Amino acid sequence: MDKVTQSPLARYREHLEKGELAYQFDHSIGTAVFHPRVIAPGSGSPDLEWRVSAGLGTVYATTVNHPRDSAPYNVALIDLDEGFRMMSRVEEMEPKDVKIGMRVKLRVNGRGEGATEPLPVFVPVEASR
C-alpha cells in the first residue's frame, strides 16, 4: 500500500475541528470501522472510505466514576446508528440518570479554543431540540 500522508488520527481530528464525527467504511465486507485505521480489521483491506456520522446513537453501556476528590462523571459506550461504537459521555444530565437504551445526539465540545482538543460528547436527543 502507498505511503500514508495523513494519519487516521489527524484526519479524524480534522473532522472534529469542523464539528463532524468521522468514521470509516469497509466496502469489502460492508461494515463500519471505528476507531479509524490504515487497514480494515478482519478483511485487511486498505480501501477504507471516510464517512461522517449523522451523530445519532444509543447508549450501549454506562457508568459513573466516583473520584475521591472531585465530582462524579459519566463514561458511556455509544452505538452510533451507522453501526459503530465509541467511548464518550452524556452531558446535560446527571451522570447517574444516563440509562442504557437512551437516544443521544453528538455535540463536539472544545472547538476553536486553542490548545483544547475537540471532544465528541453526547446529549439526550430531547435536550438537543
Add this chain to the structure above:
Amino acid sequence: MSRATRGGAAIVGVAESDLGTVAAGMSATDLMAQATRRALDDCGLALSDVDAVFAATGQARMASLSLCEYLGIAPRIQDATNVGGSSFMFHLAHAHAALEAKLCDVALVAYGSTQRSVGRQNLSVPEFNPYESPFRPVLPVTGYALAASRHMAEFGTTREQMAEVAVAARSWALMNPVAFETKPLTIAEVLASRMVSDPLTVRDCCLVTDGGGAVILTRADRARSLAKPPAFILGTGATSTHMQISAMPDLTVTGAKRSGEVAFAMAELSAADIDVAELYDAFTINTILFLEDLGFCPKGEGGRFVSGGAIAPGGRLPVNTNGGGLSYCHPGMYGIFLLIEAARQIRGECAERQIAGCEVALAHGNGGVLSSQATVILGSEATV
C-alpha cells in the same frame, strides 16, 4: 511444533512468593526468584534443570530477560508474552507445546509485583488512547463497570448478586492462612462500601497487594518421578476479543466462551466434570461472566447461579477456593495464583479449604478489560 496432547505435560512444582506487603525495597524480580526457589523445592528439581523461562510483570518491559539475568541462566526457550493477568495461562500453553516438541525439558513460569509497596500510580504510565483517554475512564475498573451495567440491563443481574461473589471469596479466604483479608464480609457491607465506578464498589474490586508466584512444568513421564503428584494439563484454550473496552463486540459475552470450548474439547470434559473452578475475579462481575461463558450456567443466569452462597464453602460449586483476587491476593496480574491453587487442589494440599475428591480443576485467566481469556484444565493421575 507438535500439537500439545491431553495429559502430555504436568505442573510439578508451585509456590507463592511473599504476599501482601513485602519487605521494603523488594523488586518484582526478587519475588519471581523467591517463588522460583520455593517451586523448585516443591518438586525437587534444581535451577540447572530449568531450560525454559516464561515470565511477565507490569514492572519489567522484558520480564524473561530480567529473570534470566537474575537467576544466572540462559534457557533454550524464553517467552515474555504479556496479555495482562491471563499471561501465565498463555505461558503454560506455550510451555506445554514446547515440552512436547522437546524444545525444552523443564519450564518455569514466573510472576512478581510490588504494586502495593510502590503504589499503583508508579507501576507504569497508562497508555494514552486518543479515542478513550479524553473521557477519563479509570482503567481497568471503568471497563468492568460498563460490562456490569450491560449485564444488569440485559439479564436483571443485581448488585446483591455481584456482592455474593465478594462474600463467597471472603469466606474462602478465611480458610487460607496467607490471605490478605482476615475478617468476615457481608452483602450489606459490600453494598454500603465506597462507590468506585458504578455499579462496582471498592468491595466489588480486587485487592491491591504485592506478590509473586512460580509454576514448574515438565513432560508427563518425568512428572511422575518427582516429589508430589502431578497436576496433568488436560486442556488449554486461549483467545482475545479486543484491547480497549469500546472495541469489545458484546460486553456480556467474553472470550472465555471460546477459550473454554477449546480447553474442554481438548480435555474431553464439560463443565459438569469440574470439581473446583478458579476464575479470575478482578471484579465481582468477572466471576458471573466466566461461570456463564465456561458453561457452568446459561448466559444471563450467572447472578442467580451465585445467589444463596452457591459458590461459597458448602455451596453447589467451589469457586476461588483460595479467596480469590477479591480477598486473598491481587498484585495486578493474578493468573498465576489460579494455576497454583488449582494444582494444590488436585494434589489435595489445601487443608481446611480442600475440596474432597478433587480430580479435575479449572483455572481461568483474564487480562486487560475482559480482553484476553485463557482456560486451563488440570487433572489428577486418575483422569489421564
